[in-house]
Amino acid sequence: MVLRIAELEQVEEGSISFEELLEEYSYAEPQRGQILPAIVLEKRRDEIILDVGLKRDAVVTRKDIVRLSDEVLQRLHPGMEVQAFVLQPYNENGDLVVSINKALELEDWHQAQVLMEKDEITEAMVLDVNKGGILVRFGRLTGFIPNSHIESVPAAALHRLRELKDELVGRMLQLKVIQVESQRNRLILSERAARRAARSERMAQIQAGVIITGRVVNITDFGVFVDIGGVDGMIHISNLDHRHVNHPSDILSVGDEVQVRVDSIDMERERIALNRKAVLPDPWEVFKSKYEANSLIDGIVTNVVDFGVFVAAPGGAQGLVHTSRMSKIAPATPRDMFRDGDPILVRVISVDFDRRHIELSLDDVTVEEEQAWLFKQRESQKVQDTIAPVEAVLAPVAIVEN
Numbered sequence: 001m002v003l004r005i006a007e008l009e010q011v012e013e014g015s016i017s018f019e020e021l022l023e024e025y026s027y028a029e030p031q032r033g034q035i036l037p038a039i040v041l042e043k044r045r046d047e048i049i050l051d052v053g054l055k056r057d058a059v060v061t062r063k064d065i066v067r068l069s070d071e072v073l074q075r076l077h078p079g080m081e082v083q084a085f086v087l088q089p090y091n092e093n094g095d096l097v098v099s100i101n102k103a104l105e106l107e108d109w110h111q112a113q114v115l116m117e118k119d120e121i122t123e124a125m126v127l128d129v130n131k132g133g134i135l136v137r138f139g140r141l142t143g144f145i146p147n148s149h150i151e152s153v154p155a156a157a158l159h160r161l162r163e164l165k166d167e168l169v170g171r172m173l174q175l176k177v178i179q180v181e182s183q184r185n186r187l188i189l190s191e192r193a194a195r196r197a198a199r200s201e202r203m204a205q206i207q208a209g210v211i212i213t214g215r216v217v218n219i220t221d222f223g224v225f226v227d228i229g230g231v232d233g234m235i236h237i238s239n240l241d242h243r244h245v246n247h248p249s250d251i252l253s254v255g256d257e258v259q260v261r262v263d264s265i266d267m268e269r270e271r272i273a274l275n276r277k278a279v280l281p282d283p284w285e286v287f288k289s290k291y292e293a294n295s296l297i298d299g300i301v302t303n304v305v306d307f308g309v310f311v312a313a314p315g316g317a318q319g320l321v322h323t324s325r326m327s328k329i330a331p332a333t334p335r336d337m338f339r340d341g342d343p344i345l346v347r348v349i350s351v352d353f354d355r356r357h358i359e360l361s362l363d364d365v366t367v368e369e370e371q372a373w374l375f376k377q378r379e380s381q382k383v384q385d386t387i388a389p390v391e392a393v394l395a396p397v398a399i400v401e402n
Contacts, residue, residue: 006035006177009135015163020065027110027265028089029087029089029140030052030054030086030089031089032086032087032088032089033085033086035083035084035086035103036052036053036058036083036086036098036105037052037053037081037083037084037086038050038051038052038053038058038081038082038083038084038098039051039079039080039081039082040076040077040078040079040080040081040082041057041078041148042077042078043077043078046061046062046186047059047060047061047062047064047065047118048060048065048100048343050082050084050098050358051120052084052096052293054096056095057096057098058084058086058095058096058097058098058138059095059096059097059098060084060097060099060274061097064087064099064100064102065099068100068101068104069140072100072104076100080208082100082103082130083100083103083104083106083107084096084098084099084100084103085099085102085103085106086102087099087102088347093127101140102351104139104140105139105140105141106182108138108139108140108141108180109141109187111139111179112138112141112177112180112187113177113180114376115177116176116177116178116179116180119176119197120176121174121175121176121194121197121198122138122174122175122176122177122189123172123173123174123175124137124138124143124172124173124175125137125170125171125172125173125190126168126169126170126172126173127142127169128164128169129161129162129166129168129169130149132144132146133145133147133150134145134150134165134173135184136173136175136189138187138189141185141187142187143175143177143188143189144186144187144188144189145170145173145175145188145189145190145191145243146188146190147161148192149178149188149189149190149191149192149193150165150191150192150197151192151194152164152168152171152173152191153165153193167298173191173194174191174194174196174198175189175190175191175193176187176190176193176194176361177191178190178193178198192355196270198230198231199230199231199270200267200270200371202230203267203270203272204237204267204329204380206228206261206272207262207265208262208264208277209261209262210261210262211259211260211261211279212228212259212260212261212262213228213257213258213259213260214226214227214228214229214233214248214257214258214260214274215227215255215256215257215258215302216252216253216254216255216256216257216258217232217254218232218253218254219249219252220248220250220254221237221247221248222236222248223235223236223237223240223248224251224258224276225272226249226251226258226260226262228262228272229276231272232272233260233262233271233272233273233274234271234272234273234274235248235258235260235274235275235276235359236273236274239263239274239276239277239278240252240276240314241276241277241278241280241316242277242282242283242317243283243301243302243312243316243317243318244303244310244312244318246340246341250341251276258276259276259279260275260276260278260279261275261276261278261279262272262274262275263275266400270351275292277296280316281315283315283317283318284317284353284356285338286314286315286316286317287313287315287317287351287358288353290313290314290315291348291351292348292351293348293350293351294296294347294348295348296316296345296346296347296348296349296365296369297311297319297345297346297347297348297360298314298343298345298373299311299313299314299343299344299345299346300312300341300342300343300344301338301339301340301342301343302318302340303340304334304335304339304340305334305340306323306333306334306335307323307334308320308321308322308323308325308326309321309326309334309344310339311344311346311360313358317358317361319346319348319357319358319359320358320360321344321346321357321360321361321362322359325349325359325360325361325362325363325364326362326363327359327363327377328362328363328398329362343377344362345365345369345370345373346360346361346362346365347361347364347365349361349364350362386402
């Protein structure tokens with residue numbers, strides 16, 4: 001440090017102490033990008049004056065003020081402590097120009113970094129979409145979710161990707177931060193990673209053997225997928241019902257609430273096997289309480305084979321009408337006369353509850369019993385035929401104004 005002669009004379013005369021002079025020369029100019037603790041001195045229309053603990057006050061310009069949210073502006077008042085980001089140590093007027101908004105953004109960058117390091121789930125609102133993905137609001141920052149990390153659009157609906165992404169605008173999404181580069185203004189988030197973490201956490205909470213209620217979210221040829229609180233499990237077609245099921249859609253529809261038992265959990269493959277049949281009443285107990293040998297059954301054909309027809313009684317227990325007990329249809333074969341789902345009237349010949357075997361017969365149904373049953377079927381059909389057009393008439397009609 002070099003002291004001018006005049007300054008040394010002042011020290012000798014006692015008008016200024018050496019310590020004061022040293023303090024003046026040890027003053028370090030603020031640098032761009034530096035964060036300074038500050039106190040609000042004055043809040044004006046076009047600028048805010050801050051005390052940053054230096055020889056001169058700092059100025060927040062109107063350009064920065066308009067970027068602050070209404071909530072932040074309302075909170076700012078003289079005496080309030082804030083953080084200030086140095087934009088210009090000296091502008092054309094010699095002012096120290098700082099930014100409150102930039103300092104707040106740095107806090108958001110720091111928060112994003114912490115979330116990524118801790119691998120935690122956060123929440124953000126969808127602002128807009130583009131060809132490559134989705135833009136979301138993360139504090140005062142704009143984050144980006146690439147298309148490959150979007151989970152809200154089902155894989156089966158990728159042909160409608162843009163349309164379905166547009167529907168997400170304004171919605172809150174559960175996300176994980178996967179990349180933070182503040183210098184490149186790059187903040188990448190993933191809905192897929194958040195969903196995967198949520199699924200793993202949910203799967204860890206579920207135990208095999210418990211009974212749980214879920215909602216049907218998808219139906220395939222081989223089974224039904226059920227949402228059981230943030231994670232999907234599958235009911236295989238063989239575990240949908242006690243009776244034979246031709247297609248899962250014959251039993252359940254998307255949106256149906258269903259009670260199931262958790263049979264198994266595969267954490268590594270993220271698969272949960274569910275069982276609806278296990279929580280349904282035992283059809284054999286229902287059958288035992290309602291039917292015995294010689295009873296008539298108003299049943300449904302569930303399977304047609306070369307040697308006969310399988311029939312389900314109300315409640316689900318199934319029996320067989322062997323070809324030897326359907327001489328009424330000879331010389332036709334069972335496949336010529338029946339289809340899965342056909343209503344049928346049969347008589348119980350014998351029941352073996354130990355073997356769970358029911359022997360049924362067409363031949364042992366009398367003509368009078370069959371005619372009464374057919375009459376009842378026709379009357380029921382007439383009622384249905386009457387209800388359908390009435391419902392059509394009562395349905396709301398759209399009025400088009402010219």
